[in-house]
Amino acid sequence: MTEILSVQDLHTSFYTSMGEVKAVDGISFTLNKGEVLGIVGESGSGKSASMLSIMGLAGRSGRVKAGKIIFNNQELNAENVRNLRGKNISMIFQDPMTSLNPVLTIGYQLREVLRRHKWQGDIRARVNEMLELVGIVPRLKNYPHEFSGGQRQRIMIASSIICNPELLIADEPTTALDVTVQAQILSLLRGLREKFGMSLILITHDLGVIAGEADKVIVMYGGRIMEEGTTREIFYSTAHPYTKGLLRSVPNPENPEARLIPIEGQPPNLLNPPKGCPFVKRCPQAMKICLEHKPETFTLSQTHKFSCWLGVKNDA
Numbered sequence: 001m002t003e004i005l006s007v008q009d010l011h012t013s014f015y016t017s018m019g020e021v022k023a024v025d026g027i028s029f030t031l032n033k034g035e036v037l038g039i040v041g042e043s044g045s046g047k048s049a050s051m052l053s054i055m056g057l058a059g060r061s062g063r064v065k066a067g068k069i070i071f072n073n074q075e076l077n078a079e080n081v082r083n084l085r086g087k088n089i090s091m092i093f094q095d096p097m098t099s100l101n102p103v104l105t106i107g108y109q110l111r112e113v114l115r116r117h118k119w120q121g122d123i124r125a126r127v128n129e130m131l132e133l134v135g136i137v138p139r140l141k142n143y144p145h146e147f148s149g150g151q152r153q154r155i156m157i158a159s160s161i162i163c164n165p166e167l168l169i170a171d172e173p174t175t176a177l178d179v180t181v182q183a184q185i186l187s188l189l190r191g192l193r194e195k196f197g198m199s200l201i202l203i204t205h206d207l208g209v210i211a212g213e214a215d216k217v218i219v220m221y222g223g224r225i226m227e228e229g230t231t232r233e234i235f236y237s238t239a240h241p242y243t244k245g246l247l248r249s250v251p252n253p254e255n256p257e258a259r260l261i262p263i264e265g266q267p268p269n270l271l272n273p274p275k276g277c278p279f280v281k282r283c284p285q286a287m288k289i290c291l292e293h294k295p296e297t298f299t300l301s302q303t304h305k306f307s308c309w310l311g312v313k314n315d316a
């Protein structure tokens with residue numbers, strides 16, 4: 001298997017008037033060509049911040065403080081990522097309104113993506129082809145506000161895949177869409193993977209989508225990775241108390257009849273993160289060590305790891 005992306009000990013903070021928000025606190029993972037990685041975790045766990053860091057788009061207040069991002073054997077930096085962005089690595093953003101320019105027609109915006117990346121073929125034909133693919137009858141002279149939220153999301157998707165990226169990062173790509181369109185988009189992304197070997201990072205709150213689409217899963221909380229494994233391992237050999245809580249709190253495709261039990265309490269304030277395990281205040285199995293020391297990562301199989309002091313028992 002060819003590795004396409006490797007993220008090593010990534011730390012990203014946002015600097016606000018209230019202080020430093022440690023949004024990403026040392027995450028590492030790898031992704032192979034053609035693979036689908038699902039990322040789950042409650043709101044504020046650092047999913048978008050880690051992906052924006054990879055894209056070099058942490059914004060004015062955001063800063064990647066440490067870590068390495070290697071794409072196709074090349075370490076990314078502010079310079080080279082700019083050339084790869086939109087072409088080799090592309091992202092479907094969580095908020096589509098922030099990524100379409102309101103004063104330019106969508107036809108112009110899509111053509112511009114192709115021109116910027118020196119598309120070799122017929123630009124007009126490609127734009128029409130992509131809009132048809134996402135189910136938007138070409139209305140090239142229309143402006144973003146002339147489309148519904150769901151249509152804008154589909155235009156965004158067309159724009160992000162128009163250059164056949166090797167890696168697509170999709171941040172909640174289908175949340176705003178109705179179930180039928182959602183299924184169409186997922187099937188479209190599946191087609192691109194099969195046809196071009198595109199790799200996909202899929203952030204979603206929908207565990208059904210994860211179960212159906214992902215090869216492997218990362219569970220994030222408090223800016224850290226709590227558990228990582230194949231989709232099977234995450235659903236059937238769940239190790240981390242947070243993952244167990246998450247699976248009980250949202251509809252679980254593997255157990256649709258189960259009663260939903262919310263995780264009590266709130267995620268940590270990342271302006272002042274806990275010294276030890278970020279989940280300590282909500283964890284039913286918390287121990288004394290969890291308050292003081294960040295948990296080590298324990299290996300359960302070649303593909304399955306979790307970051308929790310309960311792993312000490314498994315290791316013994």
Ligand SMILES: Nc1ncnc2c1ncn2[C@@H]1O[C@H](COP(=O)(O)OP(=O)(O)OP(=O)(O)O)[C@@H](O)[C@H]1O
Binds near residue numbers: 016041
């Ligand atoms: N531009 C920003 N300025 C300040 N803080 C930010 C900024 N963007 C994100 N944060 C903070 O960083 C942390 C991680 O946010 P992030 O958006 O990555 O969460 P998320 O997992 O994507 O959540 P959601 O599921 O709601 O999209 C949160 O505490 C959030 O408030």
Ligand code: SF4
Binds near residue numbers: 283290308
């Ligand atoms: S390290 Fe401790 S607090 Fe954190 S999840 Fe494990 S048992 Fe719970």
Ligand SMILES: [Mg+2]
Binds near residue numbers: 047171
């Ligand atoms: Mg997000």
